[in-house]
Amino acid sequence: EAGVAQSPRYKIIEKRQSVAFWCNPISGHATLYWYQQILGQGPKLLIQFQNNGVVDDSQLPKDRFSAERLKGVDSTLKIQPAKLEDSAVYLCASGLAGVNEQFFGPGTRLTVL
C-alpha cells in the first residue's frame, strides 16, 4: 500500500515570495491534516479536512496561509507571502475517519531567506 506522498521535498524561497505544497493521502483516507513543525518542536496542526470539508483551521494564519482539498483527495497548502518565521517542515498526514492513527508523509522542508 502506498503511503502519503508529498512534494516538493525541499524548497528555498525568499521572504515575500509565494510557495505551494502538495499532498496525496493514502487511498480511502477521508481525513487529511497539514502540520507545521519548527525545528525542535512538536507538530502544530494548521488545518484538518474531512473529505473536502474543513473541520478545524483554528491555528491556520489565514492572512497568508490557505489550503484546499478539491474532490476530497489531494490537497495543496499555500503560503503567500512567506515570512522568515515560516521556515519549517510542513507535514501532511491522513487517516481513516474515526480512527486515531495518523499516517504521515515525508514532509516538505521550507527555508525562507
Place this chain on the structure above:
Amino acid sequence: GQSLEQPSEVTAVEGAIVQINCTYQTSGFYGLSWYQQHDGGAPTFLSYNALDGLEETGRFSSFLSRSDSYGYLLLQELQMKDSASYFCAVKKSNYQLIWGAGTKLIIKP
C-alpha cells in the same frame, strides 16, 4: 490554556528500560497518543490510550491515568534504533490533536 509537558531529553543504555512521562492540561480529553520520529523522518504512530491502564505492544507499553492527567511510554530492551524523538499528543475533541514538544531519547551502547 492548554499544555503538555514531557522531558526534553532522556538518556539510557542499550538493553535497558526507559520511561518517558507526559503530563497534560487541556480543555477536553478523549485520549493520549504517542508517536516516534527519527531525525529527518516523519512521525509514526505507536499507541493510543483512551482508558486508564497499561497497553502493551511488543517492547513498547503506554500508560494513562486520566485522574492524574498523566501518561507515560515505556520502552523495554532498548535498541540503538530506538534513538529518536517521542511525542505525546492529546486528542482533545473528535478533531483536535495537541502535541507536546517531544522527548529526545539518546541510547548509549
